[in-house]
Amino acid sequence: MIKKRLLPLLLAVLLTLLLGAETLAAVDIPYDSYIYNYRGYIEFTPAPYIPDGNVGGIELGVGSFNFPRGMCVGPDGRVYVADTGNNRVVVTNPAMTEAEMVITEFTNTDADGVRFQDTFNKPWGVTVSERGQLYIADSDNLRIVVLEEGELVKIIQNPQSEMLEPDFAFKPLEMGVDYADRVYVVAQGMFEGIMVFNAEGDFTGFYGTIPVQVSLWQQFWRLFSSQEQRARQQLFIPTEFTGVSVDKEGFIYASCIDPQGTQAAFRLNPKGEDVIKKGENGNLGGDTDPVPDTYNVYSGPSYIVDIVVRDKGVYSLLDRKRGRVFTYDNEGNMLYIFGGLGTQSGTFRLPSSIAYSGDKILVLDTDRQEIMAFKETEYGRLINEAVGLRYDGDEKEAVEKWRQVLTLNENLELANIGIGKAYLTEGNNEEAMRHLKLGMNRTYYSIAFKRYRNDILKENLGNILTAAAVLLVGLYVWRKIRRRGRRKGEVMGDE
């Protein structure tokens, strides 16, 4: 008897404990998650991603990392880390529980055809092509080493071109490889843009140069400055690219440090033109309203150090200044922001590389010497799915997701716009107006409003016309009466 009564009680206790643990995890997030709304105000949101443990060299069983700089996730899900200080590349299994491979050397052939064991010197960035070839930016050896299954494929070094200075030292830092094995390289001190190499490893040209931005005020002052003054002024040089990522269609996504804080992400087409879409408020630079404060090291625009393209046109930027991860969709709308600097677990000290693996975002922290994993929460998953469905053109399915997002965060303008558009196609103009107004989308609101107005007019046209006719007749009669009355008065006055 007692046991029977105890069982549900026990179950209840167990359930509360389980659920309690879940909520506790949600409270323990060491950073704020927020988003900028239409007017540029910060709105706090539920966490889209929560910390999911750190993995360092010791956990992988290969000894501690030494200031690792680059990381990428291969097409097979394996994680490649450029362990810069230890001059090696560590390859882990997709679950990141153990190291599958540690590459410290490879067989090279010298000019005389003699084979010898070659090593790396400060490998900075790594990337894996679609075919599974591993590209290592062997920065201090001034070359890019391409390996396949540990065997050397080719070495890209010493680019020759009229466009380059004769004594130019090619020091590659970050790379991206597209489907045709073209390599897009961010090299140190290279302000002309991204260096492109073809599949044979020959330098073919620069790509995606950022135009120099000189403000009117600066131009004005230059007018009045002498030759000597100009020589002493700061040079107007374009900003350098910091990270490269290639999407499945062969578009190159590149990040840069934008001193204006308005555009830190570029999407470059094969001609090297920027074709990225900017959202409603036109901001792709991370934090939109950096407080100008010279005493605060955390003020000023975001310092974007890396970019990663995810599925369905979504991309994330990594900010070193405040340790944030900014995520945008293919239309340039901000989806969510999370992350922060600190010493707690789950916060960054010197984040330098970002990668994406399934439902996880991986960030390599150079100072912590760890890979930090973040897994998506229900909120993050719903947004990702809704954006993905919209990208595929499946608006109807997306609306269901947006509705669920809205139950978790009522203020998300993107969700309101998504639902509003769905109501619009459905023909429910009143609801469409409500949601589009909440989403601050005037264009679509206007469409819904015009339809709503037409409906009202159509329904009441008869009444309106009748009222107008009655009014006209009434006015006419009233004037007649008034005139007659006046005439009578005149007559009476005369008598």
Add this chain to the structure above:
Amino acid sequence: MSKYFNKEIFFYFRRVLTNPIDSFYEIRHREKGSVPLAFLTILVFSICFTMNRIFAGFIVNLVDPRTINGIDDLTRVILLYVLFCIGNWSVTCLSEGEGRFKDILTVTGYALIPLIITYIPAILLSNVLGQNEDIFYSIILGVGFAWSGILILLGIMTIHNYTMLKTIATLAITIVAMLIVIFLAMLLFDMLNQVYGLFYGIYSELTLRS
């Protein structure tokens, strides 16, 4: 009926819209104007201005609702109004203007009537307009502004017995005068602050020493 709000005053108040030069002449030479009525007009204008910021339709209204403050709007409108009148008076009394300060106040206040009567239909209309049709809203407001501008011009011209060219010239100088007034006011405020700081410094020094 009081001296400021009687039938005749209201008659000329209305006539500003139809026969501006005529009624401005009456206001100047036959005492048919009323300063309190002008201030009332300014008050109503300020209310209309704020109403427009709050209630204009979503399509045309780009104002952040968190920045709307009716009292602030009112103080700004009144300050600007008084500043303009002082500036104009200081300029015109040096350049043979016949108008008294009272007349400038009245005329400038009355000149805002068209703005009031265009704001209300504009606000109502903006709530039934969609995108691409918002031009009508701008046109109505534009007409109001132009009309008021013309009334100010005619009013200043009539009360001072100026030619049109001289009116425009004095209005331009009026703006300079307004800037000078602002500059002097800021200077005075800053100096007073310094004087206060000095005496407060002496006071705190004394209290701390003893």
